[in-house]
Amino acid sequence: MEKVWSHKPLLVFGIALSFFYPTVGLGQSDNIFEGLKVTLCGTSSPIPAPGRAQACVAIETPDHLFIVDAGSGSAATAQLANIPQDKLRGILITHYHSDHISDIGDFNLNSWVAGRQAPLLVIGPEGADRVVDGLNMAYELDRGYRVAHHGADLLKPELGVLQSRVIEEGIIIEQDGLRITAFEVSHPPIEPAYGYRLDYGGRSVVISGDSLVTEKIIEISNGADVVLHDAMALQLVRGAESFARGAGNDRVATVLHDIQDYHATTSDLNRLVDEAAIGQLALYHLVPAPRNAMAIAAFTNGVPDGAIITEDGMTFSLPSNSELIIID
Ligand SMILES: [Zn+2]
Ligand SMILES: [Zn+2]
Numbered sequence: 001m002e003k004v005w006s007h008k009p010l011l012v013f014g015i016a017l018s019f020f021y022p023t024v025g026l027g028q029s030d031n032i033f034e035g036l037k038v039t040l041c042g043t044s045s046p047i048p049a050p051g052r053a054q055a056c057v058a059i060e061t062p063d064h065l066f067i068v069d070a071g072s073g074s075a076a077t078a079q080l081a082n083i084p085q086d087k088l089r090g091i092l093i094t095h096y097h098s099d100h101i102s103d104i105g106d107f108n109l110n111s112w113v114a115g116r117q118a119p120l121l122v123i124g125p126e127g128a129d130r131v132v133d134g135l136n137m138a139y140e141l142d143r144g145y146r147v148a149h150h151g152a153d154l155l156k157p158e159l160g161v162l163q164s165r166v167i168e169e170g171i172i173i174e175q176d177g178l179r180i181t182a183f184e185v186s187h188p189p190i191e192p193a194y195g196y197r198l199d200y201g202g203r204s205v206v207i208s209g210d211s212l213v214t215e216k217i218i219e220i221s222n223g224a225d226v227v228l229h230d231a232m233a234l235q236l237v238r239g240a241e242s243f244a245r246g247a248g249n250d251r252v253a254t255v256l257h258d259i260q261d262y263h264a265t266t267s268d269l270n271r272l273v274d275e276a277a278i279g280q281l282a283l284y285h286l287v288p289a290p291r292n293a294m295a296i297a298a299f300t301n302g303v304p305d306g307a308i309i310t311e312d313g314m315t316f317s318l319p320s321n322s323e324l325i326i327i328d
Contacts, residue, residue: 032062035319036203038226039081040284041067042074043310045230046099049289052312053077054099057207057228057284060087061200063176067107068092068196068207071099075106081313085111090165092180093124094209095193096131104131104162105139109146112160119158123165123172125182125192132164169194177201183220185211187262197224201320210285213268222276225325226316229272230285232263233299237287263287266303273304280325282308282316 042056054071058078065087067078078085088111094100108120122132143160169192173180179199187193187210195208197220206221208229221227237256244253263285264272273281281304290296296309303309308327317326 033060033317033319034062034201035317035322036061036198036200036205036225037318038205038228038316039078039083040228040310040312040314041078041081041083042069042071043284043286043312043314044071044073044099044289045285045287047288049286049291052286052289054102055094055209055230055285056103058083059198059205060084061176061178063087064089064178064200066090066092066180066198069094069100069209070103070107072102075103075110077312078107079110081315084114086115086117088114088116088120089118090121090123092182092196093122093128093131094185094195094207095125095187095190096127097190097210100209101131105135105142108135108139108160108162109142112146112155116159119161119163121163121165123167125168125194126166128164128166132162136162167194181220183216185209185217186214187211195220201318203318203320203322205316205318208264208285210263212262213264213272218272218276221272221278224276225279225318225323226282227272227276227278227280228282228284228310229269230263230287231269231283231299231303232260232265232287233301234260234265234267235301236295236298240288259287266299266301269307270302270304273307279323280308280316280327281306282310284310286310 037060039058041058042053044052044054053073055069056071056074057068059066070091111120122128147155147157167182169182169184172182177200181197182194184192185195193209197206204224206224206227210230237260241253241256290299315328
């Protein structure tokens, strides 16, 4: 039996699915918001936390959808948050640690099924071509199965193959009113690792990726409406290190020790808000991501006043040419 999906049964399927699972969408565009809309599709780091995917931020305008990083679990979270993946143009990668790239394949598949009109671009520092070549090879069998099953009319084979673009620091995209700037961050020993600033309609968002608080991040964050910065609660990581050491787990203790010098600590972030004029500081890529209200309280200790500890699915809507920040 030939199985070709048309949009209509897909819609019926979606409506039926939404009846049982009200938050599950088809990943296609519906309501157009005039401005920059930022959705957290992942707020965690390699230390797992229930209900949180690893690093991922979606940024949408009426004409664009870009994702910054694609950590484990983030493609599912993006679908649950109804991100219109037919609009997805590219994934901006900050660096190639696994917690930033492990869901690229799922984003590629989901946006292909949703009706993306061009190959998905993976944009990032040196190495993007190697990662993309490897993923294209790893998913070659899967692409073949999907096309054979659903038909080349629904899933155009050339749209299932990822493309790469290696970038350097500076303005990397300027189109239809959206400007994306890549800037170098400090996440040794990774060089270069980038953060991104996106500007549209007089509004702006800065995403740090993994970084210490640097002069450059302070400069690029100055005047930004929303800054999403990675954050480590040093007191909690040190506590976990000594707990692991005490329990005789030296391997885990060593890893917990090594990570302490390459993420912004919650108290370092005070320097960021003191020296840069920021509309709203919001923390993501939380190390360790808090699992409950008590852990959030412990994490918040020392964090700058007014900073938000983000959760998966949280959105920041920045209407064009206004100063409003709507947080949902
Ligand atoms: Zn990293
Ligand atoms: Zn990371």
